[in-house]
Amino acid sequence: MADLSARSVVASTLLGTVPPRLPGRLLVAFAGEFGIQAGTTRTALSRMVDRGELRHLEGGRYELAGDLLARHLRQEAGLHPIVHPWDGTWELHVVPPGARSSTDRAALRRAAGHLGLWERRDGVWMRPANLAPDRLPNARAIVAAQTESYVASPTENPASVLASLYDLAGWSGRAADLIAELEETGTERTTPDRLADGFVLAASALRHLVTDPLLPPELEPEGWPARHLRTAYDSYLGDYQAGLRAFFRRHTMSDASVPRVEGHGPTMTP
Structure with missing residues (x-):
């Protein structure tokens, strides 16, 4: 597993939380699962507030702000798209x-x-x-x-137009790999002692899901795996959230909002 910065863990965790806010003590505790010292995470939280990436709320909670909040909203739209029947245009x-x-x-x-x-x-x-x-x-x-x-209304064959615009084989191949990983090894990564490893798998699957080209059924290649990936991710996510709840209960007396993680650190580090 690649080394993740404190900022990356904080941002990725909040990007996957609905609504995107959590108590600071839980963010610090969760970052500790990646080997990040508490002081390092607290410094990252302060700097993210200064940069306008987070807001510090009363009660010691933090929520996304600025560009990260906008990204969160785009991500939610991508996970719950409104798709209309296609009229060929x-x-x-x-x-x-x-x-x-x-x-x-x-x-x-x-x-x-x-x-x-x-x-x-x-x-x-x-x-x-x-x-x-x-x-x-x-x-x-x-x-x-x-x-x-x-x-x-292109005069060319719509499938040919699509093939010239988007790497269908590339998306499909990566989706197939993620489905296999989620279904074959996902369960063992959802226990409280493997949350960091499970975080990276969930992040990879969600990152790919939000790039789904959302094709009309008429243009989907045979065996198109988008729906299968969503099903596999949803199943894995339920188990992962249960593991997170168990972890969070060790750090608070009540249930906390549980992250749906997205993204891993290196891609988010400025």
Whole structure:
């Protein structure tokens, strides 16, 4: 298991908690399972408050703020997507001619990714029109400000268009690996003495789930594993949460909100 920083453990744990707040003593205790000293975690909490990543609430609780809170909201939307029946049309967003700053380009790329749009070529973003058109208003506003939007019906075979936009085999292969890991070794990682190991597995599965391209059934390749992965993750999560509750009971006299962990430290470290 890779070494995780105190900030990474705190951020990842709160990203997976609904609502995204926990007592500081539980964050400190949980970070200790990764070999992180209590003083190190308390310093990380203070610095995250100073950077606007956390808010320190009365009663010694901490909750997500700023960009991490926005990420939490996107994650929840990805885990509970609103998917509509597909009528065969596609969302199409085209950047009009003209100079744009590198900052604007980067913002558009991030926003398009959050909305599940894929780049056909430079300045052209699209996906099947089966998701709620008002999803993620902040990301939608960025895309609307920089592109012209259309409803399109490609003359090419839709499966061919999709294959040119998204690495279906790559997503499917990683999902299959995670399903096998969750079903074959997941249970042994949910006991209170293996929470750190289980945290990393849950994080990996959830990270992949929120990148699900949310294909219309008409475009799903044979054996597409998205639903199987969600089922395997939900089953594992129930066992993992039970292990966390047992761990938290050792540090408090009452049940605590139990994390649904997401992400592992190195990808979140600034």
